[in-house]
Amino acid sequence: MLTNALSASISSDYFTGRLRRTDIFAGAFAAPTRNSFLNNIAVKYREKYFEAGGNLLYTVLNEKVLTGNSAHDLHKFAGGFSFSAQPIQSLPLKLRGFYQHIFRAPTFNDLYYTNVGNTDLLPERAEQYDIGLTMHVLSFYFIQSLDLTCDAYFNKVKDKILAVPRQNLFQWSEQNIGKVNIKGTDVAAHFRLMPMGIFRITSDLSYSFQQALDISDKNSTLYKTQLPYTPKHSGSADISINYKSFGLSWNLLFSSYRYRSGDPIPENLVQGFSTDDLSFNWSFSKSENADYKLTAEANNIFNTQYEIIRYYPMPRFNYRIGIIASFKK
Numbered sequence: 001m002l003t004n005a006l007s008a009s010i011s012s013d014y015f016t017g018r019l020r021r022t023d024i025f026a027g028a029f030a031a032p033t034r035n036s037f038l039n040n041i042a043v044k045y046r047e048k049y050f051e052a053g054g055n056l057l058y059t060v061l062n063e064k065v066l067t068g069n070s071a072h073d074l075h076k077f078a079g080g081f082s083f084s085a086q087p088i089q090s091l092p093l094k095l096r097g098f099y100q101h102i103f104r105a106p107t108f109n110d111l112y113y114t115n116v117g118n119t120d121l122l123p124e125r126a127e128q129y130d131i132g133l134t135m136h137v138l139s140f141y142f143i144q145s146l147d148l149t150c151d152a153y154f155n156k157v158k159d160k161i162l163a164v165p166r167q168n169l170f171q172w173s174e175q176n177i178g179k180v181n182i183k184g185t186d187v188a189a190h191f192r193l194m195p196m197g198i199f200r201i202t203s204d205l206s207y208s209f210q211q212a213l214d215i216s217d218k219n220s221t222l223y224k225t226q227l228p229y230t231p232k233h234s235g236s237a238d239i240s241i242n243y244k245s246f247g248l249s250w251n252l253l254f255s256s257y258r259y260r261s262g263d264p265i266p267e268n269l270v271q272g273f274s275t276d277d278l279s280f281n282w283s284f285s286k287s288e289n290a291d292y293k294l295t296a297e298a299n300n301i302f303n304t305q306y307e308i309i310r311y312y313p314m315p316r317f318n319y320r321i322g323i324i325a326s327f328k329k
Contacts, residue, residue: 202242
């Protein structure tokens, strides 16, 4: 703490990760070990209605394998800054934003997954810009509490890491997409209604728009086309009703159309979809030392036929029943 409003910190971390196989194919597996060193400097300024901060991170990744080729060592700087302000003190509305220059190192699966991994992958680098609003309201007509968020963002990505299926669902390829521009909007709402007698109702709503365009090669037929398997529109809705120890929930998921890898032509189109799920739970206790919850789920209740990956249909109507037991000491 430098002053009452200004603080700074310096931190260093080291951790290691290993991946091993124990089946009959273990002898030919790369068996990688990754040593990671993180060094970070951060500064934060905070007042009652305004705060801002920034950081600078230096990352070192060192990788070794028992067989085959290892990924390249990484030495990268990353950093950014953010702010949050409440412009009108009498309104529960906050303005926020951030800028980041970051990278994402390929994971062990990206690099070494059998017949899929690619040890020549470069780290995914991105410049991220975000501006958004948040609002928190209490006791508003029939609403007990309401939280709203809205963010608009623009990302400039280089060497984006993308996994796409090849000949079948079990053969994928990991590749770097040279340059990608991503812009989008995320909107979310969480609200709790005033108690209606012994009933309690909560809901979550979300919607995302994302345009992710490949701008690597102006001469390519894929120039300024949406990345494979990236829908422009997606979202969800959830409503939960609780009565004493009983709970009932309805959940909706939806996604617009998208294309598999290749040109955006009808043969590569993956249709959009929406699914509805219902779930029920009943909590009860048989003793002072144990709590139980009985659950039942009915998924895709309208038996919708849809695909996440082209030519590989997802399950239609299905159900599941279970019980959860929690034991106390």
